[in-house]
Amino acid sequence: xxxxxxxxxxxxxxxxxxxxxxxxxxxxxxxxxxxxxxxxxxxxxxxxxxxxxxxxxxxxxxxxxxxxxxxxxxxxxxxxxxxxxxxxxxxxxxxxxxxxxxxxxxxxxxxxxxxxxxxxxxxxxxxxxxxxxxxxxxxxxxxxxxxxxxxxxxxxxxxxxxxxxxxxxxxxxxxxxxxxxxxxxxxxxxxxxxxxxxxxxxxxxxxxxxxxxxxxxxxxxxxxxxxxxxxxxxxxxxxxxxxxxxxxxxxxxxxxxxxxxxxxxxxxxxxxxxxxxxxxxxxxxxxxxxxxxxxxxxxxxxxxxxxxxxxxxxxxxxxxxxxxxxxxxxxxxxxxxxxxxxxxxxxxxxxxxxxxxxxxxxxxxxxxxxxxxxxxxxxxxxxxxxxxxxxxxxxxxxxxxxxxxxxxxxxxxxxxxxxxxxxxxxxxxxxxxxxxxxxxxxxxxxxxxxxxxxxxxxxxxxxxxxxxxxxxxx
Amino acid sequence: xxxxxxxxxxxxxxxxxxxxxxxxxxxxxxxxxxxxxxxxxxxxxxxxxxxxxxxxxxxxxxxxxxxxxxxxxxxxxxxxxxxxxxxxxxxxxxxxxxxxxxxxxxxxxxxxxxxxxxxxxxxxxxxxxxxxxxxxxxxxxxxxxxxxxxxxxxxxxxxxxxxxxxxxxxxxxxxxxxxxxxxxxxxxxxxxxxxxxxxxxxxxxxxxxxxxxxxxxxxxxxxxxxxxxxxxxxxxxxxxxxxxxxxxxxxxxxxxxxxxxxxxxxxxxxxxxxxxxxxxxxxxxxxxxxxxx
Numbered sequence: 149x150x151x152x153x154x155x156x157x158x159x160x161x162x163x164x165x166x167x168x169x170x171x172x173x174x175x176x177x178x179x180x181x182x183x184x185x186x187x188x189x190x191x192x193x194x195x196x197x198x199x200x201x202x203x204x205x206x207x208x209x210x211x212x213x214x215x216x217x218x219x220x221x222x223x224x225x226x227x228x229x230x231x232x233x234x235x236x237x238x239x240x241x242x243x244x245x246x247x248x249x250x251x252x253x254x255x256x257x258x259x260x261x262x263x264x265x266x267x268x269x270x271x272x273x274x275x276x277x278x279x280x281x282x283x284x285x286x287x288x289x290x291x292x293x294x295x296x297x298x299x300x301x302x303x304x305x306x307x308x309x310x311x312x313x314x315x316x317x318x319x320x321x322x323x324x325x326x327x328x329x330x331x332x333x334x335x336x337x338x339x340x341x342x343x344x345x346x347x348x349x350x351x352x353x354x355x356x357x358x359x360x361x362x363x364x365x366x367x368x369x370x371x372x373x374x375x376x377x378x379x380x381x382x383x384x385x386x387x388x389x390x391x392x393x394x395x396x397x398x399x400x401x402x403x404x405x406x407x408x409x410x411x412x413x414x415x416x417x418x419x420x421x422x423x424x425x426x427x428x429x430x431x432x433x434x435x436x437x438x439x440x441x442x443x444x445x446x447x448x449x450x451x452x453x454x455x456x457x458x459x460x461x462x463x464x465x466x467x468x469x470x471x472x473x474x475x476x477x478x479x480x481x482x483x484x485x486x487x488x489x490x491x492x493x494x495x496x497x498x499x500x501x502x503x504x505x506x507x508x509x510x511x512x513x514x515x516x517x518x519x520x521x522x523x524x525x526x527x528x529x530x531x532x533x534x535x536x537x538x539x540x541x542x543x544x545x546x547x548x549x550x551x552x553x554x555x556x557x558x559x560x561x562x563x564x565x566x567x568x569x570x571x572x573x574x575x576x577x578x579x580x581x582x583x584x585x586x587x588x589x590x591x592x593x594x595x596x597x598x599x600x601x602x603x604x605x606x607x608x609x610x611x612x613x614x615x616x617x618x619x620x621x622x
Numbered sequence: 623x624x625x626x627x628x629x630x631x632x633x634x635x636x637x638x639x640x641x642x643x644x645x646x647x648x649x650x651x652x653x654x655x656x657x658x659x660x661x662x663x664x665x666x667x668x669x670x671x672x673x674x675x676x677x678x679x680x681x682x683x684x685x686x687x688x689x690x691x692x693x694x695x696x697x698x699x700x701x702x703x704x705x706x707x708x709x710x711x712x713x714x715x716x717x718x719x720x721x722x723x724x725x726x727x728x729x730x731x732x733x734x735x736x737x738x739x740x741x742x743x744x745x746x747x748x749x750x751x752x753x754x755x756x757x758x759x760x761x762x763x764x765x766x767x768x769x770x771x772x773x774x775x776x777x778x779x780x781x782x783x784x785x786x787x788x789x790x791x792x793x794x795x796x797x798x799x800x801x802x803x804x805x806x807x808x809x810x811x812x813x814x815x816x817x818x819x820x821x822x823x824x825x826x827x828x829x830x831x832x833x834x835x836x837x838x839x840x841x842x843x844x845x846x847x848x849x850x851x852x853x854x855x856x857x858x859x860x861x862x863x864x865x866x867x868x869x870x871x872x873x874x875x876x877x878x879x880x881x882x883x884x885x886x887x888x889x890x891x892x893x894x895x896x897x898x899x900x901x902x903x904x905x906x907x908x909x910x911x912x913x914x915x
Contacts, residue, residue: 614772614906
């Protein structure tokens with residue numbers, strides 16, 4: 149294994165204020181709740197104090213959005229487009245700053261925030277900007293109308309990217325938004341608020357309210373919200389499903405997953421190993437579509453696992469700001485506790501646990517890349533979303549058995565297939581009950597490509613022409 | 623009752639053979655396992671029949687049948703599904719007189735026109751079978767060396783609370799669900815369920831595989847919440863739920879496994895239906911593959 153000298157990205161490009169307020173009606177305002185602290189999960193250093201929006205604050209934000217809706221929705225699509233193009237450009241201009249801030253607040257490696265998150269964020273705004281003046285050609289009728297005020301609640305795993313997935317299509321379609329970032333990762337959303345000001349976006353079109361679950365509930369349940377968009381856990385998705393019952397609110401939910409990554413005996417093994425690593429260790433496994441169940445054909449199981457273990461030995465875990473880091477910090481103490489609990493359960497239920505030799509930093513929240521072999525379908529690590537760098541390995545003999553095991557889950561967000569045989573790819577893709585099937589690749593995203601789940605992974609799609617439907621009255 | 627049934631009439635007496643209206647589950651016509659029935663009367667209050675009053679167990683049996691039928695039906699070619707739906711239209715047309723009589727009993731005005739509209743509605747949806755994927759799918763120009771395509775797929779088992787429009791409304795909620803490959807469990811309109819069972823006889827003679835459509839008669843209030851909360855049902859159409867409290871309870875129950883929910887809405891069944899009922903019970907699957915040599 150090579151030795152690398154430290155190569156940290158400079159954090160001088162970011163200027164974190166000691167405290168942040170709420171962004172309502174184009175202005176930053178204090179929240180009335182008790183503020184919370186957001187920490188760098190790699191060091192446990194407090195980065196900033198962030199306001200907590202009470203129900204009253206949420207109400208003010210919704211009213212600001214409602215007030216802005218009239219002019220924003222009446223504005224020619226070509227003008228709305230130009231605002232979104234402008235935002236996309238400013239994101240590109242300030243992308244290093246946003247990437248470093250994301251890594252500080254979230255703990256993900258700078259290589260990922262810089263090379264994956266930020267390019268996708270800019271691309272998403274650029275893509276939906278182009279739809280704003282073409283809605284009548286999108287297949288949703290001659291004059292599709294926006295819904296009104298969108299209440300959007302996003303998770304902490306891809307804070308700015310999830311913001312982009314929510315805000316870009318909403319604005320393009322003519323809605324105004326109130327968005328709540330996750331309580332552990334609010335900083336890039338607040339910097340985005342500043343970007344809205346730089347872009348001269350009309351006040352109230354985008355409102356950012358920070359806080360935890362109570363703030364989110366106040367937003368989702370606000371009677372003047374017309375559209376609810378949520379990305380997060382299936383548990384909260386269920387709560388939202390119940391709370392909108394009997395209302396006219398349109399809802400899209402992007403929830404948990406337990407994706408099968410299926411490797412056949414004829415797969416290109418080295419590429420499959422890279423795909424498995426990318427599938428479960430990208431972003432510390434904090435990915436709803438992570439390939440957390442490896443289904444490997446029995447005849448190559450040993451060979452594949454040996455190669456996989458060799459590869460894990462070369463992964464570099466540590467300072468997320470270091471440009472050579474592969475695995476960063478777990479986002480929060482709470483998430484680390486959950487990963488530990490489920491991993492301990494995996495052992496207790498009889499699966500065999502393996503991690504490479506991997507010294508963990510003293511401060512911060514860390515978990516080594518972990519593989520469980522000898523996993524049964526009934527084990528909790530094979531059924532529940534760990535949302536961490538933990539891979540469960542199962543085997544199969546026939547394609548039909550692979551399909552049956554892959555689909556044996558309440559989730560249905562994504563799946564992977566590795567084989568050189570084209571007809572088998574198509575046969576498998578046809579039978580896998582999942583919203584995204586990656587064949588001979590994994591964890592690829594693009595603004596033009598619809599994303600979203602089957603079954604308990606939620607409903608609605610984000611991205612592409614399909615993603616517009618969630619924000620139009622159709 | 624026809625004249626011939628009346629004792630003491632002048633015509634030679636021949637007692638008509640009445641039909642027992644039963645449930646339609648898995649392609650068979652069972653009575654309710656509960657042994658219950660309820661009296662169905664005409665719009666004038668005359669006795670028409672004792673319809674089966676389905677129970678929770680019947681609803682569960684119907685879900686099992688629908689799940690069992692899903693693989694084959696969703697895996698059939700769209701052309702084949704279109705042919706079968708068109709066959710349903712043919713069979714319905716051939717029973718026109720019977721449906722006119724039943725609808726007239728149920729108080730439907732211009733029953734002949736309504737039956738014609740129901741036949742035409744089936745023909746319209748039959749034609750969608752091999753077209754919806756071209757309209758709702760896409761190839762996506764991703765920024766990288768990948769082939770990327772999105773196609774619609776049926777969501778699975780759909781529970782349908784049919785509206786109180788005994789034939790046209792019923793056909794208008796069943797056809798869009800099944801033409802894309804879903805299977806369904808339908809609760810017929812409570813007031814006038816007889817045309818629904820006669821429709822089941824049409825379905826049973828149309829090459830439609832058993833279990834694709836299952837029809838229950840009975841109390842909507844009693845059965846709908848079980849279907850709404852059933853963990854092996856993927857979606858629910860609440861169109862026929864008229865009680866707002868029941869609609870809320872069903873939507874809350876549906877949240878347990880994140881069912882796709884179509885909320886109740888007043889609908890003009892004679893109007894152009896559009897594609898909403900087709901697309902609301904579809905998933906979008908996106909497949910990526912690298913390009914290269």
